[in-house]
Amino acid sequence: MRILVIGLIIFVNFILESTLFQYTRVFGVKPDFTIILITSYAIMRGSGFGGFIGLASGLLQDIFYGNAIGVNGLAYMLTGYLIGQSNENVFKDSYIPSIVFNIGAVFIYQHMFFLIAYFTKNQVSYTHALMNIMIPQGIYNAILGPIIYRLLLRLDEKEFMNNKIY
């Protein structure tokens, strides 16, 4: 059941990201709901989940929208893995980790994405990316992150989430 639910969440998130969530733009910046998802599960369940959700969502985006397969997959996966390392050391009922790690995850992901973009010869100005994408998106994510984290946490506490497959 766990895998099914999370798979469904990833898929729904992917569809909503490309459609309805496009209308959540404030000053041209869209919050990264994938990051919120990855961070939430990384905090709740650790690196394995974080990495897997990152990989799956990222690859889905890459295959469908990206030019190079693996750019998003790699960046999201490593983000999820790194955030997941904190799993054993954080208090899961608090909002604080969600806020902090959402900002952190946005920074890790965007820097990774920037590096990959840099090496694949896409000319992007670092200061422009920092000021116009990373910082606003980090703040936006930090606001929305705890709300969604709370919902996901409640879902995760349900009985059926303990069963791995059925």
Added chain:
Amino acid sequence: MRFLKNKLAVITVIIALILVITVAFTAKGRTRPTAFESIIGTAVTPVQKVLFKTGELFKNTFNTLFEFRSMKAENEALKEEIAKLREENRKLYQMALENNRLRALLEYKEANPQYEYIGASITGKDPGNWFDIFTIDKGSKHGIEVNDSVITGQGLVGRIIEVGSNYSKVMSIIDERSSVSIVVNRTRDTGIVSGSVDSDLVAIMPLESDIVKGDDIITSDFSTFEEGLYIGKVESVEKQERKLQKLVRIKTSVDFKRLEEVFVIRKADEVD
């Protein structure tokens, strides 16, 4: 190696390496969708379409609601602008008309260089229905004298009957007290034209004179007016056998109801 015992870390690193390779291979850009991509695309696109449409609907609805107040303000601003533009348009239209009138005057002036021209605007008129006597804004200061001819680009208007320092009075040719010696341009038959109470221009011609409808009438060389000024066309000819004369109605070329700018003319050599 403690690191290798962490299965998750190893898997992550391996996948990361694989992804780096796929990035490197696919970074050049694809134009054709891969097989996997087209499968996902086929499945996802209809769903996306519906959701995107829903989003658009929400966006449009909310936009309309929020724009309601600004629309009112916009409406008022636009109305104001319409009023302003109408006013401007009216002014421009008048300027265009004025331009046409002035151009006609100028053309006449250029075609008849033997006169000295003094341009003047009409400042007032006899409070009747027609321009019988009117005042213009030029007087003796500008060199105007009594009995100078007053014309427009279309033809004869009248003559100066009184001159002040900066104004003059003009009696138009349709005034019943005015009479002008005329000549029919085609046959050189002479006659006298006078204004009438009903503001028609009527000429008395000898019975034997040859005059038909449509003849051009100009001033003759023995009148107080300069000779050869165009007055108008013959509108109708009425034989009065008992009085031994012909009654000729003339349609003036000048529209006396809509006079605004005129020229006062005199022979150039007379001024010297």
